[in-house]
Every structure is written in structure tokens, then in C-alpha cells.
Amino acid sequence: MGLGRPEAPPLEQFLAIGLDKRTAQNALVNQKVTANLLAVIKEAGVEMCDKTIGNLLYTVATKYPANALVHRPVLVNYVVSTKIKSSAQLDAALSFLTNVGPEPFELDKFEQACGIGVEVSPEEIQASVKAIVDENMDAILEQRYHINVGSLCGQVRKLQPWGDAKIVKEELDRKLFEILGEKTEADEKKPMKKKKEKPVKTEVQTTVATPPPSEEELNPYTIFPKPEDNYKVHTEIFYSDGSIWRCHNTRDLLDKHLKVTGGKVLTRFPPEPNGYLHIGHAKAMFIDFGLAKDRGGSCYLRFDDTNPEAEKTEYIDHIKEIVGWMGWEPFKITYTSDYFQDLYDLAVELIKKGLAYVDHQTPEEIKEYREKMMNSPWRDRPIDESLKLFDDMRRGLIEEGKATLRMKQDMQSDNKNMNDLIAYRIKFTPHPHAGDKWCIYPSYDYAHCIVDSLENITHSLCTLEFEIRRPSYYWLLVALGLYQPYVWEYSRLNISNTVMSKRKLNRLVTEKWVDGWDDPRLLTLAGLRRRGVSATAINSFIRGIGITRSDNSLIRIDRLEYHIREELNKTAPRTMVVLNPVKVMIMNLEEDKVIDLDAKMWPDAPADDAASYYKVPFSRIVYIDRSDFRLKDSKDFYGLAPGKSVLLRYAFPIKCIAVVTGDDPEDIIEIRAEYDPLKSTKPKGVLHWVSEPSPGVEPLKVEVRLFDKLFLSENPAELEDWLSDLNPNSKEVIQGCYATPFLAKAVQGDKFQFERLGYFAVDTDSTPEKLVFNRIVTLRDSYSKGGK
Numbered sequence: 092m093g094l095g096r097p098e099a100p101p102l103e104q105f106l107a108i109g110l111d112k113r114t115a116q117n118a119l120v121n122q123k124v125t126a127n128l129l130a131v132i133k134e135a136g137v138e139m140c141d142k143t144i145g146n147l148l149y150t151v152a153t154k155y156p157a158n159a160l161v162h163r164p165v166l167v168n169y170v171v172s173t174k175i176k177s178s179a180q181l182d183a184a185l186s187f188l189t190n191v192g193p194e195p196f197e198l199d200k201f202e203q204a205c206g207i208g209v210e211v212s213p214e215e216i217q218a219s220v221k222a223i224v225d226e227n228m229d230a231i232l233e234q235r236y237h238i239n240v241g242s243l244c245g246q247v248r249k250l251q252p253w254g255d256a257k258i259v260k261e262e263l264d265r266k267l268f269e270i271l272g273e274k275t276e277a278d279e280k281k282p283m284k285k286k287k288e289k290p291v292k293t294e295v296q297t298t299v300a301t302p303p304p305s306e307e308e309l310n311p312y313t314i315f316p317k318p319e320d321n322y323k324v325h326t327e328i329f330y331s332d333g334s335i336w337r338c339h340n341t342r343d344l345l346d347k348h349l350k351v352t353g354g355k356v357l358t359r360f361p362p363e364p365n366g367y368l369h370i371g372h373a374k375a376m377f378i379d380f381g382l383a384k385d386r387g388g389s390c391y392l393r394f395d396d397t398n399p400e401a402e403k404t405e406y407i408d409h410i411k412e413i414v415g416w417m418g419w420e421p422f423k424i425t426y427t428s429d430y431f432q433d434l435y436d437l438a439v440e441l442i443k444k445g446l447a448y449v450d451h452q453t454p455e456e457i458k459e460y461r462e463k464m465m466n467s468p469w470r471d472r473p474i475d476e477s478l479k480l481f482d483d484m485r486r487g488l489i490e491e492g493k494a495t496l497r498m499k500q501d502m503q504s505d506n507k508n509m510n511d512l513i514a515y516r517i518k519f520t521p522h523p524h525a526g527d528k529w530c531i532y533p534s535y536d537y538a539h540c541i542v543d544s545l546e547n548i549t550h551s552l553c554t555l556e557f558e559i560r561r562p563s564y565y566w567l568l569v570a571l572g573l574y575q576p577y578v579w580e581y582s583r584l585n586i587s588n589t590v591m592s593k594r595k596l597n598r599l600v601t602e603k604w605v606d607g608w609d610d611p612r613l614l615t616l617a618g619l620r621r622r623g624v625s626a627t628a629i630n631s632f633i634r635g636i637g638i639t640r641s642d643n644s645l646i647r648i649d650r651l652e653y654h655i656r657e658e659l660n661k662t663a664p665r666t667m668v669v670l671n672p673v674k675v676m677i678m679n680l681e682e683d684k685v686i687d688l689d690a691k692m693w694p695d696a697p698a699d700d701a702a703s704y705y706k707v708p709f710s711r712i713v714y715i716d717r718s719d720f721r722l723k724d725s726k727d728f729y730g731l732a733p734g735k736s737v738l739l740r741y742a743f744p745i746k747c748i749a750v751v752t753g754d755d756p757e758d759i760i761e762i763r764a765e766y767d768p769l770k771s772t773k774p775k776g777v778l779h780w781v782s783e784p785s786p787g788v789e790p791l792k793v794e795v796r797l798f799d800k801l802f803l804s805e806n807p808a809e810l811e812d813w814l815s816d817l818n819p820n821s822k823e824v825i826q827g828c829y830a831t832p833f834l835a836k837a838v839q840g841d842k843f844q845f846e847r848l849g850y851f852a853v854d855t856d857s858t859p860e861k862l863v864f865n866r867i868v869t870l871r872d873s874y875s876k877g878g879k
Contacts, residue, residue, distance in 0.1 A: 101125055104132055109142030110149060118149070128152040134167045144170060147181055156189040157327070162196070169207070179252040180205045190316070192324035192339065206253035213258060219250040220262045224270070226635060229653050235271050236278040240264075311638045312385040318354055318549040321345060321577050328562045331503035338565035340575050348547055348574045356388030357549050360414070360421075361539070364394050364523075365401040366593040367608040367615045368413055370629065370651075371554075371584040377633040378552050378581060380419040389422030391546060396428050397538050399522040407523070409608075413616050417626045427538050428525040430545055434533050435485065437541060437571055438496060438514055442477045446570050447514060449480040450497045461510045464503045470511070484517055487530045491517045498537070500566060508560045512536045540564040544573040551576040554583045555640065582639050587647045588800035589614050590808050604817060605801075609855075611865050612801040612821050622798065623842050623852025623867035628658045645806055652868045659842060659850040659867065664692035666705065667740065667779040668830045668845040668864075670795055672714035675731075675762045675780075677745065683786050685710045690741040690831070705833040709742050713782040714790065714829050720762060722750065729776035731762065737776040740846060744772045779846045781829040790829040793862040796854065797823040830862075837862060844870075 099107070105115035105128065118124045131152045140148075147170045155163055166184055169175040175184060187196075187204040202208065223246045224231065231238050240263060247259050271278075322345050328336040340348070360379040362372060383390040392414055396402050414421065441447040450469050452460065460467060481496055483489050496515035504510060514537035521527045543551045551564075558580045568575045585591060590599070596615065599605045608615055611622035619629065632654040636646060667690070686709040696703035715731065724732035731737045736746040749763040781790045799821045807816045834843070842852045849869040857863040 101129060104129065107139045108132060108137065108148060109140060109145030114149065124153055127155070131163070131167055134164045135171050137171060140171070143176070144173070147175065147178070150178065150181055151185075154185055156185065156192075159188040159192050161193050162188055162191070169205075174202075174207050175205060177253075179248070180207070183252070190320075190323045192337065194323060209253045211251050211254040213262075216247070216251055216254050216258050216262055219247050219254070220259065220266055222250065223247050224263075224266050229649070231267065231270060236267070236274055238267070240267075310385065311634070312382045314638065315382060315550055315579065316577060318352065318356060319345075319349060321348075321549065321575075325575060325578065326561050326565050328509070328566055329504075330501050331505075336566065336569060338569050338575060344572075344574045352547050352549070355549075356383050356386035357391070357422075357547055358383045358388065358552065359391040359393045359543065359546065359548050360419075361391075361393045361395045361427075362410055363398070363401070363593075364396055364403065364406040364410060365398070366406060366597055367409055367617050369591055369593075369596065369616060370586065370614045370619065371591050373417060373616060373629050374581075374584045374633050374636075375552075375554075376414065376417055376419055377630060378638055380421075382550060382552070383422070388549070390419070391548075392421035392424045393542070393546070394424075394426045394428075394524070395535065395539065396426050396522070396524055397532055397535055399518060399520045399532065402523050404523055409617065413620075416620065417616065418630065425546065426524050427533075427542055428522060430538070430542050431525060431529055431533070433545060434538055434541060435531075438481065438533075438537070439478065441498065441514070441567075441570060442474060442481060442496075444570065445474055446499045447477065447496055448472055448499055449477045449484070450495050450511075451493060452495075453492070457513075461502070461507060464510075466502050467497070467511065470497075470499065470502075481515070484515065484531050485529075487519070489517060491519055493517070496531075498563075498567065498570075500563065506559060506562055508536070508563045509566065512563055536560065536563055537567065540567050540576075541571070541573065543576045544568055547574065548576045551578045553578070553580055555580045556583065580640065582641050582644065584633075584636070585645050585806075585808075586614060586651065587645055587805040588802045588807070589648070590802070590813065592808065595808070595813070598814075604814065611796070611854075612798050621855055622865050623850070624655055625658060628655045631658070647805075648800065655868045656850070656871055659844065663842045663844045663850050664705075665694070665844045665846055666690070666692070666831050666833045667707070667781055668793065668795065668828055668834070668848065668851075669714050669716050669779065669781050670825050670828050670848065671717045672781070672827075672829045673717045673720060673759055673762060675713040675715055675745070675764055677711050677713060677766050678748065678763050679765045680711045682711050685785055688741050690833075705831070707741060707831050707833070708782055708784045709739075710782045710784070710786065712786075713739065713745075713780050715739075715762075715778050715780050717759065719778050720747075720759060722757070722759075730778065731764075731776070736767075736772050736774040737778050738774050739766075739780045740777055742780070743767055743770060744774050746772075779848075781831055784832055791832055791835055791862075793828050793830045793834065793864060795825045795828045795851070795864050795866070797825065797866045799823075834862065837864075842867065 098104070101119060102115055105118055106112065110118070118128055128149060131148050135148060148167065151163070151166060151170065155166070166175070166188065169184070170181070175181055184201070184205045187201055223243055227238070227243060240260070243263055244256070244259055247263070248254070248256070251259070322340050322342060324337050324339045326338050328338065330336070358379045360376055362368060380390045382388075392411070394407060394410070411424065438447060448470055449472070450467050452467050452469070457467075480489070480494060484494055484496070494517060495513045497511045498514050500509045500511050502510050513534050515531045515533055517530060518532050519530050522529060522532075561578055564578060565575060583591070590596065591614070596613065599613070600608055605613060609617035609621045611618050616629070632651050635654060636650070687706050688709050689704040690707045691703065692705055693703050719730035721728055721730060721732050724735055729737070731745070731747050733747050733750060736744050738744050744767040745764040746767070747762055747764050750759060751761040751763070752758055753760055783790060800818055801821050802813075802816045803818050804810060804816050807813045810816055837843070837853050839853045839855060839857060842850060844850050847870070848866070850867040851864040852867050854863040854865045
């Protein structure tokens with residue numbers, strides 16, 4: 092402002108920096124925003140400025156972190172000098188300063204974090220566009236020019252936040268034209284709007300690494316800080332009396348931690364042993380084990396076994412085994428129960444500090460007092476009294492449910508996770524790992540953060556529903572003077588047409604709605620494995636969706652199926668199976684003649700590679716699928732019909748010359764045909780088939796299980812009566828299918844593509860006498876056409 096000149100009214104100042112009238116007036120309604128914006132304008136030293144600068148200054152005023160106010164003039168100067176000129180740069184600056192807090196920082200690091208002076212080359216933009224196009228290829232091929240280009244641009248900007256938006260758009264347009272070619276008449280038409288039961292937010296991919304070959308170019312773990320940088324403010328705890336705890340490690344605490352760890356990254360994967368792991372745990376493993384592996388560190392497998400009533404050795408054994416199957420190797424296997432004595436000793440210390448007390452309220456009373464923000468009548472009891480009662484709890488002298496140990500936090504806090512959480516409760520239940528030594532057990536809220544600290548975890552990573560617990564996590568560590576790990580929350584993995592909560596999964600299993608924890612229709616890792624899905628495909632899917640904080644989003648199950656197909660297309664040999672066979676007699680082939688033909692195991696099998704082919708017999712009795720025959724032909728039908736010819740895959744053209752029916756004319760008993768040994772006819776239709784391996788010998792008979800989505804709705808978890816949404820056709824068992832002799836020696840673990848039907852794996856129920864196959868996933872084209 093000019094010297095000696097009176098300050099203009101706030102509204103005039105706000106309009107002078109380029110804010111629109113509505114924004115300026117809204118700012119005046121909020122006293123805090125008004126004060127902050129006036130202070131920012133004063134720090135900027137401007138009376139008027141460009142609208143772009145003004146909008147950035149407004150963002151500084153409304154979003155600047157309170158713990159770093161000392162650095163605000165520096166940021167304002169970068170905005171006014173146009174070194175920071177985009178919202179992406181400003182967001183990065185605010186994030187940087189939030190982590191730094193009041194501590195001094197190096198300008199070079201700040202400028203690097205904000206992309207100041209960064210020039211993104213066209214080649215870098217091309218690589219990022221390619222990665223996003225590859226990731227969205229299914230949608231692009233299906234929707235063509237109706238694809239949401241704005242969404243694709245947004246995904247590219249996540250990878251190249253400092254890139255020129257115009258160049259990004261031009262490169263995307265060029266890439267789409269390269270894939271799709273000129274627009275067709277259908278492309279010019281507006282797409283038909285699909286009627287939706289309820290709009291579902293689809294997760295937008297953020298910081299991701301795509302499948303090979305692009306995945307090596309992108310590293311999802313770069314968002315995490317180094318262990319030596321863990322001295323910044325983690326979180327601020329706002330007390331109801333106006334005081335604030337700014338939680339961060341002292342230099343002394345951090346130095347001691349680094350001395351023990353040698354500066355290595357240490358993470359932990361901490362499942363509760365109260366059920367089987369599902370695909371959401373695969374995401375947690377990918378983040379926990381993956382970060383440690385990426386940084387050359389280590390990851391604990393820690394069983395969070397604080398509730399002896401729900402835990403079973405069966406679950407512990409399963410978790411150990413499935414973690415290895417997923418490709419991860421723990422640095423060490425630990426249990427929260429390993430630290431029960433340490434946790435007890437620290438609870439005693441907390442009582443001595445006046446920060447914990449023994450309470451006698453019932454669960455109902457605790458709930459009522461929390462709702463009314465009232466202190467427990469036992470909150471201020473003498474420290475010695477709480478120490479004696481806590482010892483009585485430990486010795487089993489107090490009945491279960493008659494006492495708990497509670498942390499003395501802030502009962503008037505708006506954050507219910509600061510309302511004197513329970514630290515210990517009494518349970519006269521032997522522990523699966525610790526035996527009968529204890530009759531008091533720590534709560535998750537008490538034990539989790541302490542064990543993280545005792546194990547010197549550098550990065551404590553968990554899902555977003557725990558974000559609200561972050562103040563209580565750090566409150567306890569600060570109260571006990573313990574080292575504080577860096578906490579970061581990521582979004583839960585929610586997939587359409589299934590449920591992911593352990594409670595719901597447990598109900599499906601125990602009430603026998605499904606066939607156990609490894610039912611192939613479940614997205615438990617055991618179920619996926621039994622269905623035939625590999626750990627590689629699951630990890631590729633997880634990598635594809637990225638490590639994001641975008642919550643309440645739903646990932647369509649199609650996306651998982653895409654990654655499954657991508658792998659199986661390269662690894663599963665082809666063969667033929669007829670699910671619903673109908674007999675075809677080749678009338679012009681001798682009864683005792685069998686022709687051994689070569690069939691391709693791979694679409695691009697070289698002619699001179701015998702290992703890429705298998706033998707399939709062609710004899711007088713052939714079987715095709717009933718769905719491939721009609722008594723009345725039509726233009727859109729490529730199967731067999733009276734008087735019509737089709738090509739039997741890898742064999743010969745055949746022509747239907749007669750049909751034998753039962754009493755019902757629609758009951759087809761036998762089709763009679765002639766084959767063209769010279770292959771002079773060129774029919775359009777190509778059918779899969781199986782024949783008798785020798786005259787009078789029935790083909791190999793197998794059982795095939797077809798699986799569909801377990802629930803009819805995309806998001807059954809939000810339904811009150813979610814069990815009524817179960818798909819009654821989610822499992823179909825077909826007996827008496829015919830297969831080529833190639834499958835006779837198939838064993839558990841083998842996977843195949845049954846031509847025209849999908850990808851299949853040998854089930855655990857399979858025996859040499861009775862082979863059983865599960866359909867893993869349908870073929871791409873049959874899926875895209877809406878086939879079963």
C-alpha cells in the first residue's frame with residue numbers, strides 16, 4: 092500500500108486484486124478469511140494485480156497451513172513474482188510447507204517441490220500420454236471418440252503437473268487418432284445415455300505406474316519422505332480449551348531412531364488374524380512391502396492380535412502362507428502380543444503422568460457421556476488409586492466388564508477419537524499366541540501406535556478411515572515421549588459387485604451363502620487363487636489403480652478382469668472343450684478312420700515349432716455345442732443349420748445334410764453332416780468341437796464351473812438388505828462336458844484358454860478320474876459383446 096494513503100475498504104481491496112464480485116463478497120462473510128486475505132494482500136505489497144495472481148493469493152489466504160505461518164511471506168513473494176503461476180504449483184507449495192511447519196527450509200528444495208523453473212519436454216509428455224492411454228485402452232476401444240478426453244488429460248496432469256496443458260491435449264488427440272483412425276458416422280452421433288440406478292464415482296487414477304513396459308518409468312513410492320526427514324510437524328491436536336499440540340519428533344528422538352535403523356525404511360503389514368485376507372489386503376501389501384523393497388528397506392508381518400475372542404491359528408497360518416504366495420517376504424514375523432509386557436509397563440507410566448485412569452462406566456454410559464461431552468465421574472480419581480485398580484485388573488481381581496483403563500485426552504473435543512479412548516479391557520479368554528498369562532488386553536488405539544514406535548517403523552501406512560484417529564495416535568506417542576513414525580492414509584480398495592468387509596465376508600461363509608473362504612466367487616485372495624487368478628495379475632491390477640487418497644470411489648471389476656486377461660493371454664495354452672455337446676455324425680468318413688490333426692496352443696505358433704501344437708483326433712463322431720446349431724438359419728447366425736456349412740477349427744468344413752429329432756421336433760438327438768476333405772468350401776462360421784478319440788470311445792468327460800458376479804448391484808454394501816442382492820446365477824456347474832485328450836493330464840495349477848469360452852483353471856476338487864475346471868474370466872470379445 093502507498094505510504095500515507097488510507098487503506099481502502101476490504102471489498103475494494105479484494106476486487107482490486109482481480110477477484111470476481113461474488114467471491115469477494117463471500118470472503119467478507121467469513122471473518123477469518125477476511126483477516127487472512129487482508130494480511131496476504133499486505134504481505135504482497137500490491138494495490139492491484141492480475142486476476143491470475145489474485146486468485147492464487149486468495150488460495151494462499153484460505154488454505155495456508157497454520158503451523159507454517161512464519162513462511163507465508165516467502166510464498167506470497169513467489170506468487171507475486173509469478174515464479175509460482177499455476178494452481179498445481181501452489182498446491183505443491185502448500186503441501187511442502189505443511190510438512191516443514193515452522194522449521195527453516197532450503198529454497199532449492201522448495202523450488203524443486205513446486206516445479207519452479209521446470210520445463211517438461213514434449214518427449215516426457217508423450218511418454219505420460221502413452222502410459223495413460225495404455226491404462227485406459229479398454230475404455231478407448233469401447234467408447235472410441237466418446238471417451239472423456241478431459242478425464243484423460245487430468246490423469247496425464249497427475250503424472251506431469253508442470254507440463255503444458257495445450258501440448259498434453261494435442262498429444263492425446265494425436266494418440267487417439269493413431270489408435271482409432273478417422274471418425275465414423277457412429278462417432279459423430281451423441282452417445283445414448285445409460286440409465287443408472289445410482290451414479291457411482293469412478294476412481295481417477297493418481298500417481299501410478301502402468302503395466303510393462305511403461306511401469307518402470309513411473310514409481311508410485313516417490314510420494315513418501317525419507318526417514319531422515321521425519322522431524323516435521325505430523326499433525327496438530329486442537330484441544331477444546333484452545334491449546335494446540337504440534338506433534339513432531341525432536342532431533343534427539345529422530346537421531347536415536349536413525350542410529351538403530353541405520354536410516355533404513357521400515358514398514359509393517361499388520362493384519363488382524365480374524366479372517367481370510369481379501370484383495371484390499373493385497374493393496375496394503377503392495378504399499379507396505381513395496382515401499383520397503385523400493386527403498387532397500389524391510390517390512391514386518393505383524394499380527395495385530397489384541398482380541399483373543401476373534402483370533403484363530405487357522406487365520407494366522409493362512410495369512411503367513413498367502414503373503415508368500417503374493418510374492419512378499421517379511422523381514423520378521425511379529426505379534427502385538429510379543430509386546431504385552433512393554434505395553435503394560437507404558438500404561439503404568441501413563442497413569443503416573445496423570446494421563447490415564449481406571450473407569451467403571453458401562454459401554455452404554457461411555458457412549459452417553461461422549462455424546463454429551465461429559466467427563467466420567469472417575470476421571471479425576473487419585474493416581475495411586477488408578478495404579479492399584481489397574482494392578483487388580485491385571486491380577487484378575489475385577490470382573491470382566493467392571494473396569495477399563497482409559498486415556499485422559501479431551502472429552503470436550505469434537506473429534507470423538509480424542510474422547511478418552513479405552514486403553515485396556517478385561518477378558519478372561521486365553522490368547523492363541525500368549526496363552527493364559529494375561530486377562531487384560533490392550534485396545535487397537537492404544538497398542539498400534541506404540542508397537543509401531545517400538546519396532547522403529549518409519550512409515551505407518553493405513554486406510555483413510557483411520558485418518559480421524561491420527562490425533563489420538565500421535566497424542567499417545569507424545570504423552571509417552573516415544574519416537575513418532577510418519578503416518579499416511581490411502582483409499583480403501585472398493586470393487587463393484589462384491590463386499591469387502593470382514594464382517595460381511597464372515598457372514599457369507601458361516602451362513603453358507605458361499606462355499607467357504609476360498610469360494611472362487613469371493614475376492615478373498617484364497618478365492619481368487621482357487622479361481623485361477625495369479626498373484627502377478629493381482630499386483631499388476633493394484634499397481635494400475637495406484638496409491639491414491641481418493642476415497643469413496645468404486646473400481647469396476649472389469650478393470651481387474653482386464654489385468655487377468657492380459658496375463659493369461661500370454662501364458663495359457665489354447666484347447667477345445669464343448670460344454671453342452673450334441674452329436675454330429677460325419678456320414679462320408681469311414682467308421683474306423685481317425686485323422687490326427689495339429690491344433691495351435693498359441694495364436695502365433697510358428698509352423699516349424701512342434702512344441703506349440705497339440706494333436707486333436709478327427710473321427711466319424713464329432714460333438715459341437717448345442718448353441719452352435721439351429722433348425723432355422725438367420726443372417727446373424729454363424730453356426731450350423733440344415734443345408735449350411737461351417738468350418739471345424741483346425742479341421743475341415745462340414746455341411747448339415749440331415750437332423751434326427753426326438754418326439755419334440757426341437758429335441759435334437761443327432762446331426763448328420765458331410766465333411767469337405769479338400770477344404771474347397773470357405774464358410775464364414777468357425778466352431779470349436781471334440782470328437783471320439785477312437786471309434787466307440789467317449790471323449791474325455793470333464794466338469795466345468797462357470798462363475799459370474801456374486802452380487803447384482805454394483806455396490807451391494809450400501810444396501811440395507813444386501814444379502815437379497817446375491818446373484819442366484821453366480822455359479823453354474825456343468826457336468827458331462829467333452830474335452831480334447833490334451834487335457835487328460837491337467838493338474839491343479841494348470842490354466843488354459845478354452846477356445847470361444849474363456850480362460851479356465853484346474854480346481855482343487857479335481858482328481859485324475861474327474862477333472863474339474865473353473866472359469867477364471869471370459870474372453871475379451873465375448874465380454875465386450877455382452878456374452879456370458
